[in-house]
């Protein structure tokens with residue numbers, strides 16, 4: 001089923017000339033960073049392409065990828081309130097794009113959604129306000145199934161705490177977008193590190209706070225860098 005404005009958004013995006021499409025992608029990521037400063041650091045492996053679009057070749061590649069995703073039905077999935085909360089767009093995509101050898105070296109074979117759903121059904125529903133920890137989370141297939149399972153039992157995943165880590169920066173970047181699409185709430189900590197050797201948690205807390213602090217001080221930064229003449233900040 002299509003979301004209310006998905007068809008319109010699709011056609012409008014596909015009609016944009018290259019530079020405007022690149023600008024829209026830049027704006028979309030900026031907006032994501034303002035809405036979710038806690039996740040802004042985590043999505044950097046994805047957003048840096050949209051922010052550094054000075055070179056025409058890079059802009060053209062970025063827009064070609066986005067147009068392909070939009071043509072394949074991205075907006076139909078993500079603008080529909082039902083499907084946006086129940087689908088992992090990134091997991092299958094990452095597995096498809098990665099060379100097989102790279103997947104094998106870290107065991108990066110994500111759980112298919114029907115298997116994840118089956119596994120979640122065998123678990124007790126998490127109680128209201130509980131914490132979930134997953135230390136090889138990938139793009140989140142298992143936690144999506146768990147969140148669905150919780151909702152089916154009247155528990156809102158947005159009231160839970162999510163402690164998630166994976167060694168792969170692209171997987172954790174995709175996961176950061178997913179937790180927002182899936183409405184897992186504000187209490188999400190996503191770390192990127194090797195759980196066997198890293199002190200990933202302190203770093204993840206620092207990185208989460210960095211995004212929040214940067215957003216908090218942005219108005220002051222804009223004020224300082226844009227005022228031509230002195231004006232009181234008060």
Ligand SMILES: C[S@@+](CC[C@H](N)C(=O)[O-])C[C@H]1O[C@@H](n2cnc3c(N)ncnc32)[C@H](O)[C@@H]1O
Nearest residue numbers: 107109110111136137138141166167168194195
């Ligand atoms: C088999 S996948 C499972 C992913 C996800 N839990 C799922 O079911 O779809 C294993 C994941 O563990 C991650 N991983 C492997 N070694 C790790 C390590 N030492 N520390 C953190 N993550 C690791 C990989 O990057 C990969 O995403």
